[in-house]
Amino acid sequence: MKRIAIFISCILAAGIFSCSPVRQCKAPELDLPSTIAENRADSMTIADLEWWQFYGDSTLCYIIERTLANNRDILAAAARVDRMRELYRVSKAERLPNLKANILAENETNDYYQDKAVRDPQFDLTLSIGWELDLWGNLRWAKRKGGAEYTASVEDWRAMRMELVAEVASAYFQLVALDNELSIVRRTLATRSEGVYQAKLRFEGGLTSETVYQQAQVEYASTASLIPDLERKIEIMENGIALLMGEFPDWPVLRGSMDTEATTPETLPVGLPSELLQRRPDVRASEQRLRAAMAAAGMAYADRFPRLNFTLTGGWENDRMVGFFQSPFSYVAGTVAAPIFGFGRKKAKYKAALAAYDEARLAYEQKVLEVFKEANDAVITYRNVRKTAELKANLRDASRKYVLLAHLQYRAGSINYIDVLDAQRQYFDAQIGLSNAIRDEYLAMVQLYKALGGGWQTQSEE
Template sequence: MRPLVVTIVAGTLMAAGCTMTPAYQRPAAPTSSRYPTGGVYATQPSHGGGDRSARDRAAADIGWREFFADPRLQKLVEIALRNNRDLRVAVFNVDADRERYRITRAASLPAIDAAAGANVQRTPKDLAVSGRTVSRDYSVGLNTSWEIDLWGRIRSLSGAALAQYLATAQARKSIQIALVAQVADEYLTLLAYDDLLNVTKNTLSTAQESYRLTKLQFDTGVGSELDLKEAQSVVDHARANLEAQARARAQAENALVLLIGEPLPDDLPLGLSLDAQDLLTEVPAGLPSDLLSRRPDIMEAEEQLIAANANIGAARAAFFPRISLTGAFGTASPSLGDLFKAGSAAWSFAPQVALPVFEGGANTANLNRANVLKQIQIANYEKTLQTAFREVADGLAARGTYDNEIAALRSNQDAQQRRFDLAYARYRNGADSYLSVLTAQNDLDSSERQLVATRLARWTSIVDLYRALGGGWLEHSGDKPLAPDATASYARANSPM
């Protein structure tokens, strides 16, 4: 009775395709269920209804061509997606991991090889049978081998390879989304340097005119040498700033060229100035739980966790017997001419069972290591969630404060400009010293630089929030969302796990 039960159980397990992989459970999110509210988060852009409105669509559903209104920036993103080498490597990595998955999955199927052979052997005469010292054997046929995956070792390894493949596909998607944001950030940085150069050129022009007037007063004995040197220092400082900013702009352009993968084309469309950029600022944040299906880095981390979980099944299966079947079928003959004649058929069948008896603790160590690696992937997954939550929260804090900050800085710039005009007029009329002009000019220059820097920070924070919410994968809003790899969903649906 017992052998019959064992046979039935073994057959049932084989038919069900069981594995020893632990049931996967997604770890609980180590973050709040909602983003912060109140304080700096209280002021957020309202949801408009015009052509340049997000219309309450999630960032992942908004194409980058709609998010960026600047035609020059749109062209640069298009070129980068075609040429960027990091993205190209990511695509090749997906292809490589897909083939590795196919290799692993192929181990669950019988391997069949065609073989032909000849064996010629000489035996000493006193040992020869029937007096024949030379014997010849010819054979041709098919050889097959197959491991019966009773305990799911191969299926677990195949599942781990599939999860790794899908993780690489998500990594490719993450790189593309990051690339779109990086191109936008570098382009906006380039526009900021253009504005800073204009500010410095205006400062230099004003400083040179001030120096000319101060030198004229000094030459006529009306002004002092102290005023002259102070005016000269302003000119020299502006010249130094101009060179430094020209260098920084050139380096920013080089960074942009690296991202797009080719020199900046001469036929790029005209772009918008930094102040005239028109991004979709009111993209809704949604809930932190939405990130699980919108952030490819989170999905990549989860696939890595699934792979680690599957490896535990393979490590567990190593403790149980491995059953393999080998066989051959073909023809054999002592003469080549008789190889395919009737009666030359030959076959062999050799089942084998290997049961681990003593492995020096290797199987136990492998299982312990697989469990530790799973804990590492759990920690990585949780850290990825926390990082995503922090990036979105930072973006919301930025979006809720930059508008008011820029309004205050613009008002301050107007006040500093008026202050400089008054100080310069008083100095020309001899009612005040040049120190007042110098102080006012330095404060005006500082306020203009701060305004440019804050405008840049505002725009880049909006771009980064768009990325943090999973935006940048679609080119056009309304496009059918594609999997990171077109075959990924098919592979999982047809996985033997």
């Protein structure tokens, strides 16, 4: 026993004073910029708002709620969180003693050659407790790895919520824009139908040539041809939103209407670069995978050294039931399993784990770069599409006045009817252009909100 105690003490001393198993794991290199898209360093950011506060449209919020509740991808991600939680519990339980019970009843008959048959019954009831002494931190690293993988699954689930909220909001605003475009086309078609009727009357009355009448018909037919394609796009967009909501294509998608006179803020707060990494769940998930890779390297390092297990077994054993509980027994066993010569397999596994860590580290660094690019692109896009929307609104107003003046001048005989049609065409294009510009403005807001890390919150996490 004294020799065993000395041996264990030596092993413990070696474990305490050995070098860290992750000493070769290089820390990520992050040289964060001072601002996002050369904006001022805001203390606040729109990503601090929950999505039901950021999107004020009650209809859109209803669609988002149904999506987050019924979308199959988000439900699968939630199931993965449950799976990783239970696996994490397994890794934590591995550090605790293992208690087992065994009940045995057997009746062995031995009938050897030229010997009388002998019966050898046996009855056992045993309890055993086994425990591994975590000398090199193998179990501790396993627990850290399980915890990091579980946390990464939670962040992946949140990242999927963030993506779904942005995807649903983008689809909704595109659908509203298509509705508005179809409304513009139908109003224009009604106007041009009236123009065809007036041109026909003038032609039949001998006031104008047939060319004017044919020009009016061409404009009417050109406008009418736009409707089927717009209706197709609307139905496809509705089907896409229904799919996101976890419904079949015939699900009715409610929505509001586009307000072309609404204005958006000139600038939106974007926060600090360091806070961006804390808000984005996909970045946090990548960081947790890096932690899991480091823990895996620690496990591979610890696996190169001996493992010490203790087992305490006790119970009752007898060859008959009479006096069974008067036949107790117990014993203690300790085992040391040490690799002697494995042709470099365990060392190679450790090097492979270090390479996997480097892979995770570079993936994390790349993720950070991508996130800042996405945030910068979103800020620049919002800034420019807002300017475009203002210019398109001015163009729409000018085109509307141009149409009124063209009608007056045509009735006065100052210009030809082709000039009226040209003015109407420019006004129609200006309306469509403004509708698309407002759509792009809302889409830019959605992408900026997502790029800054907004949209993953749940009602319970307020």
